[in-house]
Amino acid sequence: MPFDEKKLKELKDICKDLRKSILKMTHASASGHPGGSLSAVELLTVLYFAVMNYDPKNPNWSERDRLVISKGHSTPLAYSILAKAGYFKGDDLLTFRQLGSPYQGHTDRLKVPGIEVSTGSLGHGTPNAVGMALGCRLDKLKNRIYLLQSDGELQEGSTWEAIMSASHYRLGNLTAILDRNRIQLDGWTEETMTLEPINKRYEAFGWHVQEVDGHDLDQIYDAIIKTQSIGLKENKPCVIIAHTIKGKGISFMEDNVKWHGVAPNDEELKKALQELG
Numbered sequence: 001m002p003f004d005e006k007k008l009k010e011l012k013d014i015c016k017d018l019r020k021s022i023l024k025m026t027h028a029s030a031s032g033h034p035g036g037s038l039s040a041v042e043l044l045t046v047l048y049f050a051v052m053n054y055d056p057k058n059p060n061w062s063e064r065d066r067l068v069i070s071k072g073h074s075t076p077l078a079y080s081i082l083a084k085a086g087y088f089k090g091d092d093l094l095t096f097r098q099l100g101s102p103y104q105g106h107t108d109r110l111k112v113p114g115i116e117v118s119t120g121s122l123g124h125g126t127p128n129a130v131g132m133a134l135g136c137r138l139d140k141l142k143n144r145i146y147l148l149q150s151d152g153e154l155q156e157g158s159t160w161e162a163i164m165s166a167s168h169y170r171l172g173n174l175t176a177i178l179d180r181n182r183i184q185l186d187g188w189t190e191e192t193m194t195l196e197p198i199n200k201r202y203e204a205f206g207w208h209v210q211e212v213d214g215h216d217l218d219q220i221y222d223a224i225i226k227t228q229s230i231g232l233k234e235n236k237p238c239v240i241i242a243h244t245i246k247g248k249g250i251s252f253m254e255d256n257v258k259w260h261g262v263a264p265n266d267e268e269l270k271k272a273l274q275e276l277g
């Protein structure tokens with residue numbers, strides 16, 4: 001069901017704020033990963049502001065839903081959204097990547113509340129999420145494990161071992177969202193190592209598969225809600241292949257591999273913020 005007008009505006013405003021924050025943080029540190037942060041803005045916005053149960057004042061609440069951000073370089077987005085969700089104030093986000101700052105270039109669960117797993121070495125998030133899903137089921141918790149995967153890390157063997165084990169253990173409490181922005185560190189995924197047909201590959205590994213426009217808030221929400229019922233009814237892990245654009249929202253960053261791990265300079269920041277309005 002589509003969001004009502006008020007909720008849709010609220011979510012769109014959050015997305016815009018997050019994009020601004022991503023640009024300012026990477027500009028301030030003159031480093032970091034804007035492209036893959038910008039592509040996943042809508043995905044995490046729907047999770048944090050329309051779907052997940054969590055308590056920012058009690059980050060370790062045992063019954064919380066858990067999000068594993070497997071693309072651990074997307075920290076400008078991760079820290080910005082955790083601040084917005086109330087885990088911390090975030091008025092020091094511009095210390096991003098400085099020595100002594102809690103906001104390191106890759107996620108560190110011991111430094112930033114709300115980060116469930118330290119990631120950054122690609123291919124570790126999916127195994128962690130599978131372990132969490134198993135553990136939560138053993139503890140008879142009614143929560144859900146969400147997992148943000150990148151397409152580049154589907155080239156890691158450990159990811160597929162975990163995908164295989166998730167269906168073996170019938171983890172109906174696991175929803176993966178794949179940020180299918182088609183670009184990895186230095187090129188297109190299909191030129192580096194073919195991933196397609198991703199949907200058939202997941203299906204062959206026993207997962208339920210949906211595909212959405214990863215910048216359409218309604219589509220993302222509907223697909224996530226569907227995984228909640230299908231997963232449990234069919235005892236199947238679910239994946240949502242979210243078709244996204246790396247660098248989304250900034251004309252000169254969109255679909256441009258250069259912006260994987262390069263920060264905007266003064267002039268580029270000004271132009272990007274102007275575009276966002």
Ligand SMILES: Cc1ncc(C[n+]2csc(CCOP(=O)(O)OP(=O)(O)O)c2C)c(N)n1
Nearest residue numbers: 036071120121122150151152153183184185
């Ligand atoms: C095991 C491992 N190998 C290499 C890297 C270096 N690296 C950082 S990001 C990246 C790929 C980025 O592409 P993708 O994973 O698709 O992320 P996104 O496009 O969503 O930002 C690589 C190879 C890494 N972090 N971990």
